[in-house]
Amino acid sequence: MNLQDTLSKYVKQAVKDIFNAELEAVEFQATRKEFAGDITVVVFPMLRVVKGNPVQIGEQIGAYLVEHVEEVKAYNVVKGFLNVEIDDAYYLNFFTSIAGNEDYGFVTPEPNDKAIMVEYSSPNTNKPLHLGHIRNNLLGYSVAEILKASGKKVYKTQIINDRGIHICKSMLAWKRYGNGETPESTGLKGDKLVGNYYVKFDQEYKNEIQDLVAQGLSEEDAKKQAPILLEAQDMLRQWEAGDKEVVDLWTKMNGWVYDGFDITYKNLGVDFDHLYYESQTYLLGKEFVTEGLKSGVFYKKEDGSVWCDLTEDGLDEKLVLRADGTAVYMTQDIGTAIQRIKDHPDVGGMVYTVGNEQDYHFQVLFLILKKLGFDWAKNLYHLSYGMVDLPSGKMKSREGTVVDADDLVDEMAATAKEISDELGKLDGYTEAEKIELYKTIGLGALKYYILKVDPKKRILFDPKESIDFQGNTGPFIQYTYARIQSILRKAGSALEGAYADIELHEKEKELLKQLQLFPEVVQNAAFNHSPALIANYTYDLVKEFNSFYQNVSILGADNDNDKNFRVQLSKMVGVVVKNAFSLLGINVPERM
Structure with a gap:
């Protein structure tokens, strides 16, 4: 039982014993900095069942807690707030129980529990991944890792949209204008080469529309009758009929795209357990x-x-x-959901990571599956997220104005290099170490900036702002982690063990309180499908550590007991930062 549960039990008992009243729930909040105390019981809501002066009620409950609860050493009442002081031994016992636990905060799945399937990415094979896909991938991957850490078995999946008119547009443009060029002959990633022909199709289509309008057609008719569009539609019919030449071209160009996607996924640090292809699922349902x-x-x-x-x-x-x-898309999605349960009978729920423009689609899909009588349909969740904007404005794939995912990852590393060089932080690094670190910082900055925002909110992404080494950023947290590793290297072999004789400094206690919260934050983040809860918890932990670092001497402590405790406390903060960042898909550098 945690502290809050213990106090809640005794506050309810106090109200029953003293006032002969039943209290349904106890409201807690953090004690304000200007008052003594570790946790505050809010008295005002009790006035519904207990009549009287809130200060006097607080005094009576406080005295009861001191008498009956071993962990409570003192209390004070300010207006309707009962501030409770907790004995140091409670926090030291807690720390002894977690010290050295590298998996602190994570729960191992039970073998027979139902699994959750998390779908994310799910791109079209007519263009490279872009900034919008980055938010999708980072969210889906992170939610999968958080669910895993909360004690669930998880499958990561995607459905690749590898058929349809948009695919045929790229194929037709390459057939007409490609002169047989390949990723090898151009030196381009396959997804970028195919994406260039998607843009080329749109350019030629617009030219044909203009020509037809000049010949007297309305714009609406011209859009329907442009020869290049009619030919693409015919190509789709040929593909569906199994025409060998068209299917061979489709297989070849999709192969180029898959190779390109694999590189991007590796660069982003995301992966999948199972893949589904629309070409294999579009007849399901x-x-x-x-x-x-x-x-x-x-x-x-x-x-x-x-x-x-x-x-x-x-x-x-x-x-x-x-x-x-x-069939329509809804039919296909019904069939695909059912197929996934057939393929993985241990799956009891699914998470779909898809932009908020599809909110209504998923409302309908989930409702239809419930009506069809599938029990698991009650455990379907749409991880809906907002658009990502750049200071330069909105992106359009067919016009070639998207922010390419690979380019953005490279730009983040370049920005990290520029800022690190200005700060002069990397003396003594080899060139290879520097390049690796720039990637770690750049990617960490990108992931943290996107994941610290509630998924439902729209984001304005500013690459430069995200790589600030101060404030609520990935690099600030990575730098603090590296600082902790530096302390540990200097400390050498500080002893682990019991810490019963230590009198806690206020900053040590605040840090221990923050560490205590981590398992609950993981569970809340899993329940709410929100990496933002993990990100912002980690920032609060790191702020608390930096305050501790500035106010308490770690290696220069007055005695070995205090020194050992502070070194081990720092080490545990490092473990939690690393664990929390792993849930966001972010690496932490050992030095920086």
Whole structure:
């Protein structure tokens, strides 16, 4: 039982014994810095069941706690706030229980527990990954790691959108204008080469529209009748019919893109356990439409199209099968979800990392799956996130104005180099060590800047601001971690052990309180699917450590007991920073 649970139990008992009243819940808050105390009980909400002066009520409960709770050594009451002081022994016992535990805060999954599948990335194979994909990948990967740390078994997956008209546009442009060029012949990553032809298609398409408008067509008709678009649509029909030449070209160009994606994923430090391809899933789901028609979940209109009426649930009617019998995205998503459970019977829930423009789609998908009677559908979650903007404005893939993911990662490393060189922090490093460190700092800055924001909020990303070595940034936290490692190297072999005879400095106690919170923060972050809770906790921990570092002498302590304790306390802060950052996919440097 943690301290808050213990105090809650005894405060309720105090109210019962003293005032003969039942208290449903106890409200706590952190004690304000200007008052003595470690945790504060808020008395005002108790006035619903206990009549009287809040100060006198607080005094009576405080006296009860001192008498009955071993950990409580003193109290004071300020207006309606009961500030409780906790004995040092409580914090020292806590520290003894975690010291040296490299996995502190992490829970091992139970063998028979249901797994969670986390889907993220899921790109189209007609262009490279861009800044929007970066937020998606970082969020999905981090949430998967947090769920794992909270005690869940996790599968990371993506569905690669490798079919459709957008793929055929790149294929057709390469066929027309590519002159047989390849990633090898151009020196370009395959996804970038294919992306260039997606842009080329759009340029040629616009030219043809202008020509048709000049010949007297309306712009709307010109958009539908442009020869290059008609040819791309025909190519899609040929692909669906299994035309060998078209399928071979599709296989070759998708292969180039996959190779390019693999490099980007490696650079970003994200991975997957299982891959799904839209070319293999786009026909799934139709059989469940038939089942749903029989059970009354769906109904058929006169034209033969099949719909789901969700108006009683506050939504609208949703098409699940066109009149010609072809599937829509909703049909495919229904089929893919069911297929994943067939492939992984131990999966009991799924997290979909997809931008907030798809909020309604997922509301509908989850509701339909529930109506179809799938028990696991109640454990589906849409990890919805906002757009990422740059100071320069909005991105458009087809116009070639996106911020390429690889370029951004390189730019972050270059910015880290520039700032590190200005600060002169890397004396004595070899060139290879410097390059590796620039990557670690640059990528850490990028990931932290994006993940410290609540997923639902839109982000304005400023690369330079993210690499500041002061404030709520990745590099500031990495620098503090490196400082701790420096202390440990200088300390040599400080002893671990019991610390019963130590009188805690106020800054040591604050640091211990912060360390105590970590397991709960991991659980909250998992429950809320929010890496921001981990990021901002880590910043608070590091701020608390720096305050401790500035106010308490670690290596120059008055005696060996205090020195050993402070070294071990610093080491444990380092462990938690490393563990927390691993959940964000961020590496920490041993020196900086």
